[in-house]
Amino acid sequence: MYYKIPALSALLAVLAAYPLHAADISHGKSLQQKNCMGCHDDGMYTRENRRVSSLDGLQKQVERCELSLGLKWFEEDIAAVTEYLNTTYYHYK
Numbered sequence: 001m002y003y004k005i006p007a008l009s010a011l012l013a014v015l016a017a018y019p020l021h022a023a024d025i026s027h028g029k030s031l032q033q034k035n036c037m038g039c040h041d042d043g044m045y046t047r048e049n050r051r052v053s054s055l056d057g058l059q060k061q062v063e064r065c066e067l068s069l070g071l072k073w074f075e076e077d078i079a080a081v082t083e084y085l086n087t088t089y090y091h092y093k
C-alpha cells in the first residue's frame with residue numbers, strides 16, 4: 001500500500017516536468033536558429049576537437065557568444081539554448 005504513494009508522486013513529477021522541458025528545448029532551438037548562425041553554423045557544435053567539454057562549459061560558451069552578439073538574453077534563454085545544444089549535440093550529464 002505505502003509503496004504506491006512515492007511511485008505516484010514520482011509519476012506526477014515527471015508528467016508535470018515534461019511539457020516545460022520540451023518547451024524549453026524548442027525555445028532554445030528557435031533562439032539558436034535565429035541568432036547564432038552568423039559566425040558559425042551548427043557544424044561548430046560537432047567539430048573535431050571541440051572546445052566545450054562539460055555542461056557547465058557549454059553554458060559558459062553560450063553566454064560568451066550571446067554576449068558578443070549583445071543580445072541581452074534572460075537566464076532562461078541561456079538555459080534553453082544550453083539545453084537544446086546539449087540534448088541535440090553534446091549529451092553531457
Ligand code: HEC
Nearest residue numbers: 035036038039044045050051052061062065066068069081
Ligand atoms: C560573433 C561571432 C559569433 C556568434 C554570433 C556566435 N558565436 Fe558561437 N562561437 C564563435 C567562435 C569564434 C567560436 C569558437 C571559439 C573557440 O574556438 O575558442 C564559437 C564557439 C561556440 C561554441 C563552442 C563549440 C565547441 O567547440 O564546442 C558554442 C556552443 C557556441 N559557439 C554557441 C553559440 C551560440 C549559442 C550562439 C548564439 C547565441 C553563438 N555561438 C553565436 C563565434 C560566434
